Amino acid sequence: MFVYRSLGLLPLLALAALAAPAADPALADRLKAVDKILDTETKDLVALYQHLHMSPELSLQEEKSAARIAAEVKKLGFTVTPKVGGHGIVAVLKNGEGPTVLVRTDLDALPVTERTGVPYASEIRVRDRFGNNTGVMHACGHDVHMTCWVGTARALVALKDKWAGTLVLIGQPAEEIGVGARAMLEDGLFKRFPKPDYALALHCDSRLPVGQVAYSEGLALANVDTVDILVKGKGGHGASPHTTVDPVVLAARIILDLQTIVSREVNPTDPAVVTVGSIHGGTKHNIIPNEVKLQLTVRSTKDSVRDHILKAITRICKAAAQGANAPEPEVKVDLEEFTPSTINDVKLTRQTMARFREFLGDDNVKERPPIMGGEDFGRYGKTGIPICMYFLGTIDKDKYAASLQPGAAILPSMHSDSYAPLPEPSIRVGVQTMTIAVMDLMPRK
Incomplete structure (x- = not known):
């Protein structure tokens, strides 16, 4: 849930002593393998995205969304536990000795009546928790998040010989009202299931072109x-x-x-x-x-x-x-x-972004100041686990370029009824980056 306001006066939390890691000679092979998988999976992932986009559910009502993505990873061999902290799901895959890495997606949509005009636009109307009749829309990109989460699971299962450790995938409810992460933690997320050594998440960015990612070291969200x-x-x-x-x-x-x-x-x-x-x-x-x-x-x-x-x-x-x-x-x-601030672990963030720069290029990995949006992903970091959330470009490059021209209209923000991510390239880069980030933390000895 984001409200964009750049914090130009706030110094970034940078630690110069933490140098970026050396280039990984195996990265090219890993990336080639991921791309080969995506060549066969992307069409199906886009169809999944369109289904999720057309079937949004409000916070605390995410039963069908949770069931759908749980079924996707269960057939891949994950051990799946539903109803964790409400409609939350936890999927665990053990693949030998190594670190435990958590990847989170959020599930919920917003009480927004969609006006994007896309052929798969949501027409859902429901009663919210206050009894109001409202349209429902994935105006914050959680449908992209879920799709990338499923795509990452497929890629990592297909590439099990290239990494080792325990993968914990969570589908978190109620991010938009700031209660989902706390509910899952209070329901024993890190007691009933393997406690991660690292936690990763991506989030759509409505003002960044496809093919780019953005990040903040240290303080990221308010x-x-x-x-x-x-x-x-x-x-x-x-x-x-x-x-x-x-x-x-x-x-x-x-x-x-x-x-x-x-x-x-x-x-x-x-x-x-x-x-x-x-x-x-x-x-x-x-x-x-x-x-x-x-x-x-x-x-x-x-x-x-x-x-x-x-x-x-x-x-x-x-x-x-x-x-x-x-x-x-x-x-x-x-x-x-209440949602506490999200503070990215500097060392983990630098390591992850260094890998992204190797295959996306320096110009496509943008450091940005923190913003005044909020995200309860930060709660996982409050438990002492290093976390990193990065931001995924989702806007058509021509539309983005046009928006930079003098007098041009500002691109719709997150939570806008007009926010329409470009599905295929956004999902592809999302799966690429998250898969590489996980594998980088779980190398096979």
Whole structure:
């Protein structure tokens, strides 16, 4: 779940003493073998992607998606355990002595009505967990993630003679609401199953052309908090506002005042975001309601900044209500949906990107500053396991080039109803890169 904002002022966590590893003489042979497999598998993988794209499921509802990809890896010989942390799945393949490597895909889609116009567009509508009728779309690319995950499994099984160790593939639910990784960990992910020495994941990038990948060393993604505010007033007739306490006006004041937290209370060198993503109140033109509901997302990169922002939100809401002679608002920080920052292990990231540069070329492996998106993949790293998440280019090269021209429209972001990754080349590079990354960590002696 990403909200793009470049952190140009934040220094990257780079350790100059960690030199990139020497070139792997076996890489060319491995890559040739992977490409040969993809030549026969890509058509079927694209069909799988289209099926998943047309059949999206919201967070905590991913039963069919989990079952489909579980079946794909079970027939490859993996031992598959369903219902881990909800609809999560764990697939284990032991292939001799060696490291244990985890590869994660997420499963869930978003409450977005698709407007891409592609022939396999989602037409699914469901009730979300709050009872709202909504369209559903893989607007964050999790369908690409699942497809690359299956493709990587196929490639690694076909190339078992070229690596050794234990492969743990997990399909994680509820990434979009920040609870899936925690649920799987609490359900014994690293106790019931082999604890990994490394954990890898890829994520689609909606503003990077196919054939390229991007990465961040160290801090990659931000803390994410979800805040609900219930603004209270005294309702009445819209023609007699003097007899009411108008929560709509009060909510508007609070929204504007919240913008001063980042602009006037947080050090400009500490990235932070406070966004009001939803406002709901009232039923009719001429009725002043009793209450208005606000929904906020809060992003930060330091725990101290996070603490300050959350306290400031409560302070501002209370002060605004007091000034309007209104009841005190209810401010709720939903700790169930808190997602901690994602911090890539520097050594692992450098090793992985060095391999990618060898076959993609230096120009196609882009280091980028962290962004204010959030990802609960970071929770696996909080357990002490080295993690690396990298970002996969998914945009047609001509469209990408056109978007760079003066006056051109900005490409759709992740979570947009218009985000449409280019399937075949995106999947091919995704499987290529992830397969090589895993094999590089699991060399056969």
